Amino acid sequence: MTAPAFRFELLATDGAARRGRLNTAHGSVDTPAFMPVGTRATVKAMTPDAVRTTGAQMILANTYHLMLRPGSDAVEKLGGLHRFMDWPGPILTDSGGFQVMSLSSLRKITETGVTFRSHLDGTAFELTPARAMEIQRQLDADVTMVLDECTPFPAAEDVAAKSMRLSMRWAELSKDAFRERPGYGLFGIVQGSVYPELREESAKALRAIGFDGYAVGGLAVGEGQEMMLRVLDQTVPHLPADRARYLMGVGTPSDLIRSVARGIDMFDCVMPTRSGRTAKGFTRRGEVNLRNARHALDPRPLDAECGCLACTRFSRAYLHHLFKAEEMLAGMLLTTHNVTLYQDLMAALRAGIEAGRFTETAALWESGLSRGDIEPL
Amino acid sequence: MTAPAFRFELLATDGAARRGRLNTAHGSVDTPAFMPVGTRATVKAMTPDAVRTTGAQMILANTYHLMLRPGSDAVEKLGGLHRFMDWPGPILTDSGGFQVMSLSSLRKITETGVTFRSHLDGTAFELTPARAMEIQRQLDADVTMVLDECTPFPAAEDVAAKSMRLSMRWAELSKDAFRERPGYGLFGIVQGSVYPELREESAKALRAIGFDGYAVGGLAVGEGQEMMLRVLDQTVPHLPADRARYLMGVGTPSDLIRSVARGIDMFDCVMPTRSGRTAKGFTRRGEVNLRNARHALDPRPLDAECGCLACTRFSRAYLHHLFKAEEMLAGMLLTTHNVTLYQDLMAALRAGIEAGRFTETAALWESGLSRGDIEPL
Numbered sequence: 001m002t003a004p005a006f007r008f009e010l011l012a013t014d015g016a017a018r019r020g021r022l023n024t025a026h027g028s029v030d031t032p033a034f035m036p037v038g039t040r041a042t043v044k045a046m047t048p049d050a051v052r053t054t055g056a057q058m059i060l061a062n063t064y065h066l067m068l069r070p071g072s073d074a075v076e077k078l079g080g081l082h083r084f085m086d087w088p089g090p091i092l093t094d095s096g097g098f099q100v101m102s103l104s105s106l107r108k109i110t111e112t113g114v115t116f117r118s119h120l121d122g123t124a125f126e127l128t129p130a131r132a133m134e135i136q137r138q139l140d141a142d143v144t145m146v147l148d149e150c151t152p153f154p155a156a157e158d159v160a161a162k163s164m165r166l167s168m169r170w171a172e173l174s175k176d177a178f179r180e181r182p183g184y185g186l187f188g189i190v191q192g193s194v195y196p197e198l199r200e201e202s203a204k205a206l207r208a209i210g211f212d213g214y215a216v217g218g219l220a221v222g223e224g225q226e227m228m229l230r231v232l233d234q235t236v237p238h239l240p241a242d243r244a245r246y247l248m249g250v251g252t253p254s255d256l257i258r259s260v261a262r263g264i265d266m267f268d269c270v271m272p273t274r275s276g277r278t279a280k281g282f283t284r285r286g287e288v289n290l291r292n293a294r295h296a297l298d299p300r301p302l303d304a305e306c307g308c309l310a311c312t313r314f315s316r317a318y319l320h321h322l323f324k325a326e327e328m329l330a331g332m333l334l335t336t337h338n339v340t341l342y343q344d345l346m347a348a349l350r351a352g353i354e355a356g357r358f359t360e361t362a363a364l365w366e367s368g369l370s371r372g373d374i375e376p377l
Numbered sequence: 378m379t380a381p382a383f384r385f386e387l388l389a390t391d392g393a394a395r396r397g398r399l400n401t402a403h404g405s406v407d408t409p410a411f412m413p414v415g416t417r418a419t420v421k422a423m424t425p426d427a428v429r430t431t432g433a434q435m436i437l438a439n440t441y442h443l444m445l446r447p448g449s450d451a452v453e454k455l456g457g458l459h460r461f462m463d464w465p466g467p468i469l470t471d472s473g474g475f476q477v478m479s480l481s482s483l484r485k486i487t488e489t490g491v492t493f494r495s496h497l498d499g500t501a502f503e504l505t506p507a508r509a510m511e512i513q514r515q516l517d518a519d520v521t522m523v524l525d526e527c528t529p530f531p532a533a534e535d536v537a538a539k540s541m542r543l544s545m546r547w548a549e550l551s552k553d554a555f556r557e558r559p560g561y562g563l564f565g566i567v568q569g570s571v572y573p574e575l576r577e578e579s580a581k582a583l584r585a586i587g588f589d590g591y592a593v594g595g596l597a598v599g600e601g602q603e604m605m606l607r608v609l610d611q612t613v614p615h616l617p618a619d620r621a622r623y624l625m626g627v628g629t630p631s632d633l634i635r636s637v638a639r640g641i642d643m644f645d646c647v648m649p650t651r652s653g654r655t656a657k658g659f660t661r662r663g664e665v666n667l668r669n670a671r672h673a674l675d676p677r678p679l680d681a682e683c684g685c686l687a688c689t690r691f692s693r694a695y696l697h698h699l700f701k702a703e704e705m706l707a708g709m710l711l712t713t714h715n716v717t718l719y720q721d722l723m724a725a726l727r728a729g730i731e732a733g734r735f736t737e738t739a740a741l742w743e744s745g746l747s748r749g750d751i752e753p754l
Contacts, residue, residue, distance in 0.1 A: 069701060070698045329419045
């Protein structure tokens with residue numbers, strides 16, 4: 001069987017919102033799509049089957065974490081990430097740049113790349129555009145991300161410009177080093193902080209190089225939703241319509257809805273999984289803290305409209321008990337619920353776009369999310 | 378539908394080993410049976426579905442932990458343990474006596490019962506035989522255990538005698554207070570430390586009261602397997618043949634095999650679940666520490682003959698990675714494997730007894746367990 005070409009199909013639009021499909025070596029992904037984060041080759045607290053059951057079709061894994069442990073050589077020897085972690089579907093890996101900036105020590109950025117020491121044991125590593133491509137090839141990522149420098153926030157315009165232009169040079173070197181294979185794609189990353197001219201310059205630079213998809217990076221770093229959406233308004237029009245658009249590291253359900261409205265196709269965020277381990281549940285009526293004592297005797301499900309394991313088989317009282325008792329099942333069930341809620345939201349947005357009713361669908365979910373939790377018993 | 382009577386059927390014997398079936402209000406249990414421990418209304422790191430998939434038919438929950446949090450009133454209001462934790466099958470609860478001795482503070486034992494303070498928040502509690510019955514009724518346990526004093530080990534004979542006789546008086550009070558309902562049973566607990574005369578006296582005292590099943594308590598507390606088996610040899614002959622026999626808190630695979638050989642029908646132990654969280658895997662070739670670096674690049678399953686999720690879908694290398702990275706999935710997968718191994722062992726022993734080949738089956742597993750792990754790659 002020949003692997004299909006890496007291709008983004010635009011199936012329908014409704015305003016700026018897009019309904020599409022990303023075809024990769026390991027299958028297709030209906031967009032707009034949310035990718036659960038499997039940092040170290042596991043979506044925390046979930047089996048791969050449980051992840052699939054939520055409706056998720058594609059996941060993200062972190063190059064930085066995996067190059068440190070178990071190492072990209074080890075993952076390659078063990079058959080690549082799909083086999084290693086038993087996720088046969090599409091996988092996107094980031095380039096490692098973001099975690100190098102936030103986690104490693106003694107890092108030094110030069111024109112050629114970044115050197116740093118592992119936060120685990122101090123081992124020295126170097127990440128260049130070419131090395132980032134090689135590592136992601138060893139991991140067998142369906143979508144490889146170019147190496148970029150994650151511009152700090154806030155950044156003065158001259159600092160942001162310098163950083164963005166370095167990332168653009170690295171993007172070109174990444175493209176040069178990327179080994180083309182059927183079904184595998186390379187995404188560029190737009191930088192430029194909150195400066196419209198820089199974002200435009202970055203988008204145009206990437207288009208000139210030519211990528212299989214375009215990510216918007218450097219957002220959800222503290223600028224707030226309003227600023228983030230403004231940057232999207234200024235950036236997305238400069239991206240080609242026939243390629244997937246990926247907003248990195250975003251976000252809340254509201255962030256997703258409003259970004260889809262602006263033409264974003266793909267998302268990833270640790271929010272549903274991390275919140276699942278810290279008792280924060282996302283529901284169709286907003287966020288719920290399951291440690292709150294008012295749930296202690298509540299026999300109702302967390303979200304009555306949700307079909308996940310946690311909501312169909314257990315009460316709020318039980319989830320509350322598990323969190324109070326610090327049982328692993330607490331995080332397992334709530335993570336499953338949160339990822340399911342995110343997938344249900346994306347499925348609803350996709351259906352809304354197909355039906356030409358995106359605005360109504362978005363409004364319905366937004367108003368639900370702001371309704372507040374159900375009445376106490 | 379009328380609930381069936383609580384009844385133990387003896388289906389076959391092979392030497393002293395027994396193949397039976399325990400019928401309860403929430404279904405039947407094929408014996409010899411191993412009950413995974415769901416201390417605080419959850420078998421740690423497993424969903425109820427995952428527990429069922431291992432072949433487990435009955436689980437144990439701890440009265441002490443549940444009376445403290447969420448409280449037996451809460452569990453009763455929420456429909457009982459089966460509904461609370463989504464385990465529709467049989468549940469056995471201990472009486473709380475063991476944990477009162479090992480976990481609580483300021484405990485004071487009198488003729489009427491024990492007062493103590495919660496290890497969680499210092500709240501004062503009292504546990505009498507009647508109260509232990511009431512709490513377990515609220516929890517809706519299919520098998521209720523009498524309140525007993527767990528005799529410390531080692532104990533001088535006069536101390537052990539005094540403790541055992543108190544437990545026998547409590548056993549009678551427990552029986553008086555136990556509310557009979559179809560499908561629900563009450564088990565007595567033989568005490569007497571390592572003294573044959575005391576064990577015999579205890580067994581006879583319990584038989585005179587009359588119980589639906591008989592547990593052997595006060596073992597696996599540091600006396601060693603040889604001494605434990607000697608106590609079984611001296612105790613089991615004094616138990617009635619037509620009632621289930623339950624060895625509390627035991628044990629290793631070898632302990633189970635050798636105790637079944639002596640006529641024990643039921644077991645519980647935290648060993649497979651606790652070990653699953655600390656990287657110790659039980660296999661058909663003995664114990665394996667998955668943190669060991671020799672697994673780092675090993676693509677083979679933990680136990681090639683095991684059909685569990687961990688062994689059919691993941692490599693030793695991946696399990697090693699998960700433990701090194703301290704990912705929750707590590708404990709989830711290895712617990713699933715260990716409980717499956719225990720259930721496979723019990724199923725094999727049951728089949729061996731049915732076929733009149735118990736000795737061969739037991740020897741096969743014992744020799745496997747002492748073979749040592751597979752060769753390094």
